[in-house]
């Protein structure tokens with residue numbers, strides 16, 4: 471068993487689509503980034519890469535590469551899954567938390583789980599997605615940004 475940790479932050483600005491965990495969240499602000507800025511998928515990808523000691527998403531998908539401009543992060547996660555499988559690694563479980571002041575995203579968590587479990591071929595009990603505010607403290611509390619953290623256990627079949 472190997473453990474990995476991932477952390478990501480994106481700035482929130484008006485007039486951007488807000489995609490979290492592969493689900494479009496209706497909101498007057500959205501996350502800014504080179505790709506679609508899906509903070510939850512990015513944290514999960516970094517946790518998986520970390521568990522496999524395969525670097526980070528910045529190395530695999532540099533923000534200077536036009537192929538990843540406005541890229542769907544679900545596609546990037548598929549590439550990470552391929553890397554894991556090439557290393558003979560399988561996911562044990564993932565636990566993630568999204569830190570966001572507004573809007574409430576708990577109603578969208580079941581859909582995020584459905585999308586991400588299908589993508590990573592996990593059973594629902596292998597993926598946990600939680601949400602918290604920061605009690606109006608810091609950049610998340612001021613609604614300037616969104617953060618996500620994830621840990622992943624990965625099994626090596628070799």
Ligand code: MG
Pocket residue numbers: 478479480503507508509512
């Ligand atoms: Mg990111």
